[in-house]
Amino acid sequence: MTTTEIELRASRRQLLTDSTGLAVGAVGFGFVYGLTAREAGFSPIEAVAMSLIVNAGAAQFAAVGYVASGLAWPGIILLTALLNARHLLYSAALRPWLRDVALPRRAVMAHLLTDESFALSISHFRRIGRTDEFGYWLAAIGPDGIFTWTLATLAGVALGAQIPDPGRLGIDVIFPAAMIGLAVGLITGRRELVAAIVGAGVAVTVALVSSPSIGIVSGGILGPLVALLVPKRVAAETAPLGSLESADRYFMPDSHLRADMPADPATADGPDR
Amino acid sequence: MSTNLVLLAILMFAVTYPTRAVGLLTPGLDRLPKIAFDYLQLVGPAVLAALAAVSVMVVVGDDEVPSFHVGIEWVAVFVALAIVAWRRNLFLGLVAAVAIVAIARAAGLAEIPA
Numbered sequence: 336m337t338t339t340e341i342e343l344r345a346s347r348r349q350l351l352t353d354s355t356g357l358a359v360g361a362v363g364f365g366f367v368y369g370l371t372a373r374e375a376g377f378s379p380i381e382a383v384a385m386s387l388i389v390n391a392g393a394a395q396f397a398a399v400g401y402v403a404s405g406l407a408w409p410g411i412i413l414l415t416a417l418l419n420a421r422h423l424l425y426s427a428a429l430r431p432w433l434r435d436v437a438l439p440r441r442a443v444m445a446h447l448l449t450d451e452s453f454a455l456s457i458s459h460f461r462r463i464g465r466t467d468e469f470g471y472w473l474a475a476i477g478p479d480g481i482f483t484w485t486l487a488t489l490a491g492v493a494l495g496a497q498i499p500d501p502g503r504l505g506i507d508v509i510f511p512a513a514m515i516g517l518a519v520g521l522i523t524g525r526r527e528l529v530a531a532i533v534g535a536g537v538a539v540t541v542a543l544v545s546s547p548s549i550g551i552v553s554g555g556i557l558g559p560l561v562a563l564l565v566p567k568r569v570a571a572e573t574a575p576l577g578s579l580e581s582a583d584r585y586f587m588p589d590s591h592l593r594a595d596m597p598a599d600p601a602t603a604d605g606p607d608r
Numbered sequence: 609m610s611t612n613l614v615l616l617a618i619l620m621f622a623v624t625y626p627t628r629a630v631g632l633l634t635p636g637l638d639r640l641p642k643i644a645f646d647y648l649q650l651v652g653p654a655v656l657a658a659l660a661a662v663s664v665m666v667v668v669g670d671d672e673v674p675s676f677h678v679g680i681e682w683v684a685v686f687v688a689l690a691i692v693a694w695r696r697n698l699f700l701g702l703v704a705a706v707a708i709v710a711i712a713r714a715a716g717l718a719e720i721p722a
Contacts, residue, residue: 514663543675
């Protein structure tokens with residue numbers, strides 16, 4: 336066995352370990368999503384279909400809230416698009432690593448691209464210094480993948496009927512707690528923090544004078560606009576695509592060429608290898 | 609058993625899949641204006657925080673008029689936020705939030721929602 340193969344296996348083991356750790360949270364989150372969906376009137380088929388078809392925990396949880404509050408479908412779809420827009424960044428960052436994978440398989444990979452699969456796979460690729468298609472599949476359909484998420488949803492929506500008077504148990508607080516918890520995970524700098532604070536403030540203010548749904552849309556649109564006014568130099572995390580900082584962070588060959596960076600990931604000599 | 613919301617799931621997929629696929633399937637995404645990427649990066653925290661804040665701070669009464677709400681849910685959500693920020697463990701944060709509200713309601717210190 337060559338050194339490269341040993342490193343590959345070690346990195347895959349690391350990926351599997353990390354994925355298993357994340358799966359514990361995913362099982363719990365999927366269960367409470369199913370439970371909350373049931374409380375909002377979703378049937379088991381609807382809740383499970385949402386997990387399989389949308390495969391985006393935050394957007395699904397938000398959709399449960401929208402449906403429960405009576406928000407019209409166009410509003411739900413608009414907010415889903417806004418909430419999931421961050422996947423643009425993930426897919427662009429992964430493209431250099433997966434560009435040689437056959438197009439049909441990349442099309443499937445795209446559906447499985449989540450916060451977790453992105454984080455696990457990009458870390459794996461950086462560890463080994465090249466692409467590993469099997470590693471991506473491991474991140475996407477492994478312990479923390481779509482099937483675990485869907486089965487946990489099914490368990491939540493099925494067993495939820497056994498829980499009497501969920502209001503007394505505090506189930507209703509799961510939704511806002513999950514939303515703020517997911518927001519914390521996305522706050523990596525001062526700009527994100529300002530976006531969250533302004534988004535929340537605008538949302539509550541507008542909701543009180545109009546309706547909750549209009550408030551949420553207003554906060555989601557205006558929060559980022561105000562945050563863009565924060566000078567970039569004071570943000571802790573400023574790694575937009577196309578910048579050298581993002582190349583340093585994600586080591587994106589080809590699309591972020593720099594003088595000392597080879598274009599081919601297979602020949603790239605990153606700092607952490 | 610209702611299946612009406614399956615169509616909603618398909619429509620949500622229709623707006624989500626392109627954001628996941630465009631970078632993987634098409635070249636040249638990095639040629640979009642940088643300001644657009646900066647904006648997109650900020651949408652997630654803003655929308656999620658807006659959802660959380662409105663869920664906890666705004667209630668709509670029988671008369672359909674929104675009003676400001678203060679309750680044990682504030683404490684629960686703040687504790688969840690602190691735990692997630694500290695331990696990076698969402699599930700633990702959710703368990704803590706639910707426990708706080710359940711105990712407060714069982715002790716008669718907080719109202720049970722209708």
